[in-house]
Amino acid sequence: MAILLVDDDPLSRGALRRLIGLVEGVVVAGEAAGPEEAREGVRRFHPDAVLMDVHMGHVNGFQVTRDLVREHPGLRVLVVSVLPENPYAVEAFRAGASGFLRKEDAPRRLAEAIRTVVQGETYLSPAVAPELVRELVRSRASGLDFPSLTPREQEILELLAQGLSNKEIAAVLHSTVRTVKAHVSHVLEKLNVDDRTQAAVLALRLGLVRSQDAPYREPRSAPNEGR
Known part of the structure; x- marks a missing residue:
C-alpha cells in the first residue's frame, strides 16, 4: 500500500513516516508540504491513501482534502489532527475524508486506520465518535x-x-x-x-439527518439484539 504524506511540519512528517515504516506492507510513496505538492503527489504516485494534516500554516487541510477528492473521485484520505477538539472529525468527513485519526492515537492505531480506509471502509478514532x-x-x-x-x-x-x-x-x-x-x-x-x-x-x-435536540447516548444493545 502506497501512502502520500501531506504535512507542512518536517518533524511531524518524520514522525509519521517512521510510524508508517513500522507497518508491514505499507510504504511512503511521497511527501508534500502544501496543496500544490499534494496535487502533484497524487498525480505522480497514485497513492492508495493520503495522510492529511489539518493545519499547515495558513493552509486549511480540509479544503485541500475537498479539492483532492473532487479532482480524484474515489481517493481515500485519512485526516490526522494534533488538536483534541472533536468537531474537526465532523469537518473532515464533510470534506470527503474516509477517516479521521488523532495524532496522539497514531502510535497505537495508525496501522488499523490506514488498512481500514484503503479497504474502502471508514475509520474514526474511538474518542471522537460521540461528538x-x-x-x-x-x-x-x-x-x-x-x-x-x-x-x-x-x-x-x-x-x-x-x-x-x-x-x-x-x-x-x-x-x-x-x-x-x-x-x-x-x-x-x-x-x-x-x-x-x-x-x-x-x-x-x-445531510440525511434532521435537526434534533436529543443528546447522544451510547447504544445499549441487549444480548443477541444484532444490528
Whole structure:
C-alpha cells in the first residue's frame, strides 16, 4: 500500500513516516508540504491513501482534502489532527475524508486506520465518535435526497444516530424489536455500510439527518439484539 504524506511540519512528517515504516506492507510513496505538492503527489504516485494534516500554516487541510477528492473521485484520505477538539472529525468527513485519526492515537492505531480506509471502509478514532453523532443530530438537512430510504427508514436512521438501541427505537416508534431490527438491517444495506457508526458518517455527508435536540447516548444493545 502506497501512502502520500501531506504535512507542512518536517518533524511531524518524520514522525509519521517512521510510524508508517513500522507497518508491514505499507510504504511512503511521497511527501508534500502544501496543496500544490499534494496535487502533484497524487498525480505522480497514485497513492492508495493520503495522510492529511489539518493545519499547515495558513493552509486549511480540509479544503485541500475537498479539492483532492473532487479532482480524484474515489481517493481515500485519512485526516490526522494534533488538536483534541472533536468537531474537526465532523469537518473532515464533510470534506470527503474516509477517516479521521488523532495524532496522539497514531502510535497505537495508525496501522488499523490506514488498512481500514484503503479497504474502502471508514475509520474514526474511538474518542471522537460521540461528538460526531452529536453533530449529526444537530445538523440540518442539506436538501440532498436519498430516495432509496423509506420515510420509516429515515426515522430509524435518525434514532440510531442518537445512540438508541433497537429496543429503545421500538418504544419510540411503537413497534417491535424484531421489526426495528429488520429496518436497521435494510438501512445499513441501502447505505452500503457495515455498522451504525458508518451509517452516521454517511448520513452526515449526505445531510440525511434532521435537526434534533436529543443528546447522544451510547447504544445499549441487549444480548443477541444484532444490528
